[in-house]
Amino acid sequence: QVTLKESGPVLVKPTETLTLTCTVSGFSLSNARMGVTWIRQPPGKALEWLAHIFSNDEKSCSTSLKSRLTISKDTSKSQVVLTMTNMDPVDTATYYCARIILRGSRYFDSWGQGTLVTVSS
Amino acid sequence: NFMLTQPHSVSESPGKTVTISCTRSSGSIASNYVQWYQQRPGSSPTTMIYENKQRPSGVPDRFSGSIDSSSNSASLTISGLKTEDEADYYCQSYDSNNSWVFGGGTKLTVL
Numbered sequence: 001q002v003t004l005k006e007s008g009p010v011l012v013k014p015t016e017t018l019t020l021t022c023t024v025s026g027f028s029l030s031n032a033r034m035g036v037t038w039i040r041q042p043p044g045k046a047l048e049w050l051a052h053i054f055s056n057d058e059k060s061c062s063t064s065l066k067s068r069l070t071i072s073k074d075t076s077k078s079q080v081v082l083t084m085t086n087m088d089p090v091d092t093a094t095y096y097c098a099r100i101i102l103r104g105s106r107y108f109d110s111w112g113q114g115t116l117v118t119v120s121s
Numbered sequence: 122n123f124m125l126t127q128p129h130s131v132s133e134s135p136g137k138t139v140t141i142s143c144t145r146s147s148g149s150i151a152s153n154y155v156q157w158y159q160q161r162p163g164s165s166p167t168t169m170i171y172e173n174k175q176r177p178s179g180v181p182d183r184f185s186g187s188i189d190s191s192s193n194s195a196s197l198t199i200s201g202l203k204t205e206d207e208a209d210y211y212c213q214s215y216d217s218n219n220s221w222v223f224g225g226g227t228k229l230t231v232l
């Protein structure tokens with residue numbers, strides 16, 4: 001059974017750095033046909049893609065947030081870590097991680113439950 | 122980059138059929154596969170359609186996906202509507218600059 005679970009602080013202050021961890025089970029981060037992505041959703045708003053990483057360490061981040069985002073993985077721990085610097089109240093959102101399937105296409109097939117992060121002083 | 126535009130909301134009665142559109146702003150809708158995700162209130166999204174029309178195991182065949190090059194859009198059709206289908210639906214596609222684009226979401230109300 002594939003599961004993804006997000007963890008991290010529920011509250012961060014403006015200008016602080018957010019570090020979120022996605023711990024996966026039921027598949028390996030070394031699987032060449034899979035990757036992990038981060039998506040966020042401000043309250044009452046739409047989904048927004050943030051970043052992804054694959055087994056060969058290929059990674060990409062949203063161009064609008066590129067200067068603030070870093071994504072990395074620890075295959076031995078089955079964890080993918082997202083850091084976002086200089087947090088602002090507009091970054092208040094539920095942050096999800098999801099598994100990416102690589103076939104001829106790329107798509108998300110399993111999602112975590114999400115973690116709500118509030119940015120406030 | 123392109124945008125995916127969805128209607129803000131749709132509504133229909135139980136047992137009926139509803140179609141949700143997703144229009145690509147630039148570039149061909151056929152150039153990258155489209156996915157559809159369902160998000161019930163208070164829950165994380167689940168994948169309903171991938172690669173334009175494929176259903177993951179466990180998704181009822183009441184859900185179907187298609188693309189139309191003439192309107193440069195994708196569609197999610199739900200037949201035999203049930204109250205449990207009431208949710209937000211998001212389309213999504215991969216951008217060739219190595220990123221993903223989501224539509225703004227459509228709130229489906231089953232009256």
